[in-house]
Amino acid sequence: MxxxxxxxxxxxxxxxxxxxxxxxxxxxxxxxxxxxxxxxxxxxxxxxxxxxxxxxxxxxxxxxxxxxxxxxxxxxxxxxxxxxxxxxxxxxxxxxxxxxxxxxxxxxxxGAPVQLPSSQLTSEQTLPLRNAVNKLVGRSGIMYPEGYKIVHQQFGVKHIKDLTLEQLAQAIEYVHDRILSLNVEKTPISSFTHNQYIMNVKHEVMDYVYSLQKAIVDSGSPLPKYPRFDKEEICQAFIVSMIQSNRMMLSFDHNGKPNVGFIPQEHAVVSRESLSSVVQFADKSQLPSIINEAVRRLGQ
CATH class of the missing domain: 3.10.260 (Mlu1-box Binding Protein; DNA-binding Domain)
Structure with missing residues (x-):
């Protein structure tokens, strides 16, 4: 040959x-x-x-x-x-x-033009693009469907998995260009709310992970497998966190059936013993309603 x-x-x-x-x-x-x-x-x-x-x-x-x-x-x-x-x-x-x-x-x-079969991208391959879309959503305030719709329309696909590998690289660059075009000024950390700060840290970590992935791929080395998380453990951790960060009150109805409810942060729990000491700080106009509510609850 x-x-x-x-x-x-x-x-x-x-x-x-x-x-x-x-x-x-x-x-x-x-x-x-x-x-x-x-x-x-x-x-x-x-x-x-x-x-x-x-x-x-x-x-x-x-x-x-x-x-x-x-x-x-x-x-x-x-x-x-x-x-x-x-x-x-x-x-x-x-x-x-x-x-x-x-x-x-x-x-x-x-002897004739060849049509190569197209294969969908894997979740691991689309991870950098999904990270970029997440960042675009966080920075621009748009919804996730709209963020992905921008990519779909730009490259004429119904799903990001339908992109070719060449288009995938172009899509990642395209989304990052959209992010840069927002020209969002960084808010001083001193004026961040807790959620804003967490979101900012998340975006910084995503940028770093994307850079690592690109460096690994460019070197010809395989990307590590995506970690598998135990959904049951995540749910348990979420419930524990929710319980620890909120106050709850346990009560029983006249049939002895228990009822657990969250106590709003701006509300106070008052016992029979401490009721009198709390009432003395209340506005006089509120005393009648406080007394009526106290009598009603004590009667239960």
Missing amino acids: STLTFNEVNFNPVERNGQIWLTSTEIAKALGYARTDNISRIYNRNKDEFTGSMTATINMVVKGFGSGEGNKRDLRIFSLRGCHLLAMFARTDIAKQFRKWVLDILDKEV
């Missing part, structure tokens, strides 16, 4: 089942990676999206990456469809050009 060339990278195609397959070593060079194992990392991170017709492992003599010596070892190879999917996950500057080149070779191989 004749040699293929892409940007001065010469491929030595492997013929398998009558089709063109390329080695991970040569694909790494074409995509601009300094290390061959970057291709292995991309594959391992997304192996559930590769079928048996896209990749395989064979035993062959391979020249050292960057040296003239060779040795026989197992090497992963990819069909042209597999190469296209690899380039979809790659984050190098030349990945887009490589994808187009692969499609041109596919067209020549099958």
